[in-house]
Amino acid sequence: MIELTDLTKIYERGETRHAALNGVSLQVERGEIAAVIGPSGAGKSTLARCVNMLDRPTSGRVVLDGEDLTALRERHLREARRSIGTVFQASSLLSRKTAAQNVALPLDFLEVDRAQRDERVRELLERVGLGDRGDAYPHELSGGQRQRVGIARALALRPSVLLSDEATSGLDPATTKSVLAMLGQLRDDLSLTIILITHEMDVVREIADRAALLEEGRIVEEGRLEELMRDPASALGSSLLPHPAAAGAEAGRDVWQVHYVSDRVDPDWVGNLARDLDAPVALLAASIESVGTDPVGRATIALPPRDPRLVRDRLAAAGLHGELVSNPAAPGQEPLPNVPAGALSEAA
Amino acid sequence: MLPLATNTPLGELPDLLLPAIGQTLQMVGVTMAIVVALGTPLGVALHNSARGGLFPRPKLNAVLSWVTNLGRSLPFLVLMASIIPFTRLLVGSTIGIWAAVVPMTVAGIPFFGRLVENALREVPREVTDVARASGGSTMQIIWRAQLSEALPGLVAGLTLNSIAMLEYSAIAGVIGAGGIGFLAISYGYQRFDTSVMVATVLVLIVLVQIVQLSGDFAVRRLKRG
Numbered sequence: 097m098i099e100l101t102d103l104t105k106i107y108e109r110g111e112t113r114h115a116a117l118n119g120v121s122l123q124v125e126r127g128e129i130a131a132v133i134g135p136s137g138a139g140k141s142t143l144a145r146c147v148n149m150l151d152r153p154t155s156g157r158v159v160l161d162g163e164d165l166t167a168l169r170e171r172h173l174r175e176a177r178r179s180i181g182t183v184f185q186a187s188s189l190l191s192r193k194t195a196a197q198n199v200a201l202p203l204d205f206l207e208v209d210r211a212q213r214d215e216r217v218r219e220l221l222e223r224v225g226l227g228d229r230g231d232a233y234p235h236e237l238s239g240g241q242r243q244r245v246g247i248a249r250a251l252a253l254r255p256s257v258l259l260s261d262e263a264t265s266g267l268d269p270a271t272t273k274s275v276l277a278m279l280g281q282l283r284d285d286l287s288l289t290i291i292l293i294t295h296e297m298d299v300v301r302e303i304a305d306r307a308a309l310l311e312e313g314r315i316v317e318e319g320r321l322e323e324l325m326r327d328p329a330s331a332l333g334s335s336l337l338p339h340p341a342a343a344g345a346e347a348g349r350d351v352w353q354v355h356y357v358s359d360r361v362d363p364d365w366v367g368n369l370a371r372d373l374d375a376p377v378a379l380l381a382a383s384i385e386s387v388g389t390d391p392v393g394r395a396t397i398a399l400p401p402r403d404p405r406l407v408r409d410r411l412a413a414a415g416l417h418g419e420l421v422s423n424p425a426a427p428g429q430e431p432l433p434n435v436p437a438g439a440l441s442e443a444a
Numbered sequence: 445m446l447p448l449a450t451n452t453p454l455g456e457l458p459d460l461l462l463p464a465i466g467q468t469l470q471m472v473g474v475t476m477a478i479v480v481a482l483g484t485p486l487g488v489a490l491h492n493s494a495r496g497g498l499f500p501r502p503k504l505n506a507v508l509s510w511v512t513n514l515g516r517s518l519p520f521l522v523l524m525a526s527i528i529p530f531t532r533l534l535v536g537s538t539i540g541i542w543a544a545v546v547p548m549t550v551a552g553i554p555f556f557g558r559l560v561e562n563a564l565r566e567v568p569r570e571v572t573d574v575a576r577a578s579g580g581s582t583m584q585i586i587w588r589a590q591l592s593e594a595l596p597g598l599v600a601g602l603t604l605n606s607i608a609m610l611e612y613s614a615i616a617g618v619i620g621a622g623g624i625g626f627l628a629i630s631y632g633y634q635r636f637d638t639s640v641m642v643a644t645v646l647v648l649i650v651l652v653q654i655v656q657l658s659g660d661f662a663v664r665r666l667k668r669g
Contacts, residue, residue, distance in 0.1 A: 148577050150573055150576055174579055174580075177579055181577075182577040184573065184577075185570070188570040189574075190571060190589060190593055191668050192593055192595065201574075201578050201580075202578035202579055204588065205578055205579050205580040205581070205584050205588075206579060233668045235668060249578065253578075253579065
């Protein structure tokens, strides 16, 4: 388990002070994959450097399995750092060393004897599916293969935490998927705790159990993925599972945006709602998937005008959050011509 | 009347040139050995004491940088003349091969230090981060990550520096250092011996080409991708 408490990092350049991190707290349990996402300049790379202690935070603590890394002096820190494996952004391999020599680097630093080292390197390369490419130099490998070598190197000293600092940025979508699948597999096999620093929402959606949104050096939102997706007020949840673009509604219909808020939503809720309200319910768009075992979803429906309070209650009873919208189209688009002015005023 | 110029017969040239080539190689070789031994740590210190280095020490960096610039700011002839007392103190003489090695080394170390610093700067910053995150000690990181990755650049710098030293060794001929430069000045310049002049020029051209071509070859071999 790794615990970040109130991490602050202030950079001083002459007169100006810039707080790259401003009180970041995050707790990641053993075997959990947590993603920290944010726009560029939010402090993601500073956070990564404070987690593996390449930079010392100005204040706050990084506690790894009960040990406070921030309290350690440089010599002991070097040892403690070995229990955090870091996968860097692509192309962080040493260009003049083979894949095997790159993986061996942390073992060489530790002065592990040669036979043991070679055995471990072989095992690691096999684990990342590169058993036959040990003698290849980085320029002879594809981007995905290079990143797997990076993962193998990060695992060399059997760390309990794996920190991935933008490890998939610059990779194509298929390669990204395979690298992420590998991280997921490693988590399952080695019960690794993984912290993913990324700017790609797809990465978070694909693999994370937990996500935190970093903005201007602060974590503005944080939670388990399904909780975020079920929270209608969550910006991160909306980015993770956006409302799909909806088809135009028939004239004179109210358009509702529906949000799964419970982990127990009857799959037949559209039919149930139509029966309860005694009205036809048209499904204009829906996106339903399962995170873990339970469904999360978004839908846009149209129905003949009904008391909004009644509709909201019925939806709530079904574990859904409903919001009457004037227009099913995405904001910024022209209102669809077949949505009458009446529907607009009712929503306001 | 004595002829103004006497050209050494071609047959006697090897007897003049071969020992001179040997002396030149000796001067450059000894100088480069010392320059590499002392210039490399200087370059490593310059690189790593700067902001973003392994041990940022802005004040130390400023001092090192100032001293390095000092060594690089004098033309070689002036440097050579101005440190004569130091040279005499060190080798007990102000003429000959060893007297030339002292100013050549003094000029070569700061030059090579800057070349090493440049070569290290060309290595991506992530290499140092990776090595630190992999649990390397400062010395391990310097040797097995920084210098190892910078090797092609270091060899290119070594080539450049060796050629500069070849040039300096010829300048040192002015103070009777021996070698090709001395030959060129004492025979070619002072005695108007055209055949020795031409021969020394050719030898210098060939030496520089050999050093440059083998340096380029080594750099190509050391680079991966």
